[in-house]
Amino acid sequence: METTVGTPFTEGNDLTILRNGDRIFPAMLEAIRGARSTVDLMTFVYWKGDIAREFAAAMAERARAGVRVRLLIDALGGRLIDNGLVDAMDRAGVHVEWFRKPLVKSPFKQNHRLHRKVLVVDEEVAFTGGVGIAQEWCGDARDETEWRDTHVRVVGPAVTGLASAFLQDWAEAGRGLWDERDRFPVQEQRGSSTVQVVRGSASLGWDDMQSAFHVALESAQHRLRIATAYFAPDRSFLDTLCKAPARGVQVELLLPGPHADKRACQLASEAVYATLVDAGVDVWLFQPSMMHAKVMTIDGYAGIIGSSNFNRRSLDHDEEVVMVVLDDAFTAQLDRDLDDDLRRSRRIDLERWRRRSPVQKTLEAVTAPARRWM
Numbered sequence: 207m208e209t210t211v212g213t214p215f216t217e218g219n220d221l222t223i224l225r226n227g228d229r230i231f232p233a234m235l236e237a238i239r240g241a242r243s244t245v246d247l248m249t250f251v252y253w254k255g256d257i258a259r260e261f262a263a264a265m266a267e268r269a270r271a272g273v274r275v276r277l278l279i280d281a282l283g284g285r286l287i288d289n290g291l292v293d294a295m296d297r298a299g300v301h302v303e304w305f306r307k308p309l310v311k312s313p314f315k316q317n318h319r320l321h322r323k324v325l326v327v328d329e330e331v332a333f334t335g336g337v338g339i340a341q342e343w344c345g346d347a348r349d350e351t352e353w354r355d356t357h358v359r360v361v362g363p364a365v366t367g368l369a370s371a372f373l374q375d376w377a378e379a380g381r382g383l384w385d386e387r388d389r390f391p392v393q394e395q396r397g398s399s400t401v402q403v404v405r406g407s408a409s410l411g412w413d414d415m416q417s418a419f420h421v422a423l424e425s426a427q428h429r430l431r432i433a434t435a436y437f438a439p440d441r442s443f444l445d446t447l448c449k450a451p452a453r454g455v456q457v458e459l460l461l462p463g464p465h466a467d468k469r470a471c472q473l474a475s476e477a478v479y480a481t482l483v484d485a486g487v488d489v490w491l492f493q494p495s496m497m498h499a500k501v502m503t504i505d506g507y508a509g510i511i512g513s514s515n516f517n518r519r520s521l522d523h524d525e526e527v528v529m530v531v532l533d534d535a536f537t538a539q540l541d542r543d544l545d546d547d548l549r550r551s552r553r554i555d556l557e558r559w560r561r562r563s564p565v566q567k568t569l570e571a572v573t574a575p576a577r578r579w580m
Contacts, residue, residue, distance in 0.1 A: 216400070219361070219400070220397025221358050223539050225356055226343075227343040230343070231344065235260060244276075245326075246325070248322055248372050249278075252338070252340070254287070254341065255341025259291065265295055265298075266295050269298045278303050278372070278376055279303075279305065280306070281304040281307040306319070318525070319523070323513050324527060326365065326369045326372055332364070332368040333360065334527060356500075362396040365393055371527040374407075399536055406521065406524070416521050420442075427454075427455065428456065435496070435515050436468070437474075444482075448486075451487060458548070461491055462498075463497070463552065474573045480559055489553065490548055500528070510529070513526050
């Protein structure tokens, strides 16, 4: 993986898996409220609700206390934010910037969005995963009002890689990259996880994210498990995934079910269900709520978690970041969470799926020209 991606692994990381908003948001807010020097947060989604106000209040309070607080929001993903929160944070001294505002950047750049979710506090602790700052992520995925997602708290050398992911996109805002508060510490080894931070950026060719995902798919020998909110890979990824069962790999794919938030994206996935199942891939649809996690496990020893979905938009167009983790215990916890998710999911039956209605098949076909943008 290091040779293919060009990014080294770091040893000695302490990782904590945070499942759903009930665990994710308190941990992030605790870190922000305890900040002594710096807070850097970037997100695709910053919408409305009590949790949006809590984050704004926590960042504003720290800024008033003299902490440097920087918030980078994608201008498209954050369009639903309460402008009053932005004004309040700005008055408190929070440096709020928008990633690629419409009509400010070129039309070519408008298609390439900031989809990374990273929080770094005091250059000591970081968080990444799939969660956005919005009421939809609150709760514990008990019903359609509580989305299912996974985040990770990171302490150790991998914090530097996540901080770099933030700075890479903050640079486009035109603000200074550092000041006297930055220490650029040598991160001490704090745990047992070996981690590679992989960044994906909009490009015209192959990027590190695609390389990492291909290595993961091709290296699996026994079991490959993927949970993703949006599944619309290119032909190369689809073929690689479909070849895995032929070499004896058990492949499980967990996708949104009846509560998918983007029907067009789900139709793009549904168009290849038959291909996947016919090749031996078990396709599962999460029933209680929107499945928004981005998780992969390989043979019980490696896990991948971050902001990237298994679709063309994440792999070809957007700014993304994931962690490749080599740690049996960490991966086992991801697998246990996936086991629980599958107990609340429905598996696609090939014969029943082939009998779907002509209207459904037509809708799937209509999405085909747009799959590369999904």
